[in-house]
Amino acid sequence: MNILENTYTLNNGTTIPLIGFGTWQIPNGEAAYEATSLALKNGYRHIDTALVYGNEKSVGQAIKDSGIAREAIFLTTKLPAEIKTYEGALEAFETSMANLGTDYVDLYLIHAPWPWSDRGSDHTEGNILAWKALEAIYATGRAKAIGVSNFDVKSLEAIIKAGTVVPAVNQIKFYIGNTQDEITQFCQNNDVLIEAYSPLASGAILGEPHVQAIAEKYGKTVAQVSIRYTIQKGTVTLPKSTHEEYIIQNADIDFVLKNEDMAYLDGLQDLVDF
Numbered sequence: 550m551n552i553l554e555n556t557y558t559l560n561n562g563t564t565i566p567l568i569g570f571g572t573w574q575i576p577n578g579e580a581a582y583e584a585t586s587l588a589l590k591n592g593y594r595h596i597d598t599a600l601v602y603g604n605e606k607s608v609g610q611a612i613k614d615s616g617i618a619r620e621a622i623f624l625t626t627k628l629p630a631e632i633k634t635y636e637g638a639l640e641a642f643e644t645s646m647a648n649l650g651t652d653y654v655d656l657y658l659i660h661a662p663w664p665w666s667d668r669g670s671d672h673t674e675g676n677i678l679a680w681k682a683l684e685a686i687y688a689t690g691r692a693k694a695i696g697v698s699n700f701d702v703k704s705l706e707a708i709i710k711a712g713t714v715v716p717a718v719n720q721i722k723f724y725i726g727n728t729q730d731e732i733t734q735f736c737q738n739n740d741v742l743i744e745a746y747s748p749l750a751s752g753a754i755l756g757e758p759h760v761q762a763i764a765e766k767y768g769k770t771v772a773q774v775s776i777r778y779t780i781q782k783g784t785v786t787l788p789k790s791t792h793e794e795y796i797i798q799n800a801d802i803d804f805v806l807k808n809e810d811m812a813y814l815d816g817l818q819d820l821v822d823f
Contacts, residue, residue: 569595571789585611609649630661633675638682726820
């Protein structure tokens with residue numbers, strides 16, 4: 550089986566492809582349309598976007614023009630981090646649906662527990678209100694699963710305690726040298742799947758000599774080893790590229806890193822940051 554056809558099962562029974570195509574930092578218009586089209590052409594069936602990315606319209610159009618049945622594609626979008634009200638969350642969801650030109654999404658996430666301009670601030674009450682809105686959307690079937698992104702243990706605990714639906718996923722920055730062990734362990738203990746965004750550290754890891762040595766051992770690229778690593782850590786992984794060659798390479802990871810090499814990579818802490 551092609552690895553792009555492999556799936557995990559979320560805590561509500563929904564299946565999610567273990568490799569997704571990330572669209573963060575790809576501008577709306579031709580760039581996002583072409584990249585999404587190339588990903589779908591080359592077998593990706595999991596597309597990840599967000600209202601704040603500004604590219605939902607192009608992503609949605611590429612999905613529509615692909616000729617692939619909508620139900621064959623797993624589509625994620627996200628509630629802007631700044632929105633911490635019930636009504637605001639419902640309105641933002643409708644905006645995303647209109648942008649994407651779809652009747653439903655497969656996964657809808659709160660993009661962060663705090664506004665991007667005020668990272669680390671406490672918005673527990675607002676997160677609970679937003680989560681209640683996501684639960685209402687989920688109840689209608691217009692989101693097949695709901696979850697969060699960039700949540701730490703405290704923020705995630707609060708909505709689990711206050712809500713009636715346990716988040717299906719927590720999408721976090723996750724790559725070799727930055728595996729966020731505390732929140733990852735908490736999620737695993739509570740049946741919340743980790744999605745690894747920026748598995749290549751936005752490209753910063755590509756020149757890392759320690760990872761290069763492992764890549765040479767397997768006859769693979771640093772990108773392929775980095776993506777494979779996140780999969781073997783039990784995450785859904787979300788690589789991104791606008792070049793067809795790399796879109797194909799990023800999914801050509803049907804190999805297994807040996808236990809000793811995984812342990813070595815585990816030990817490479819704080820390699821890069823971005």
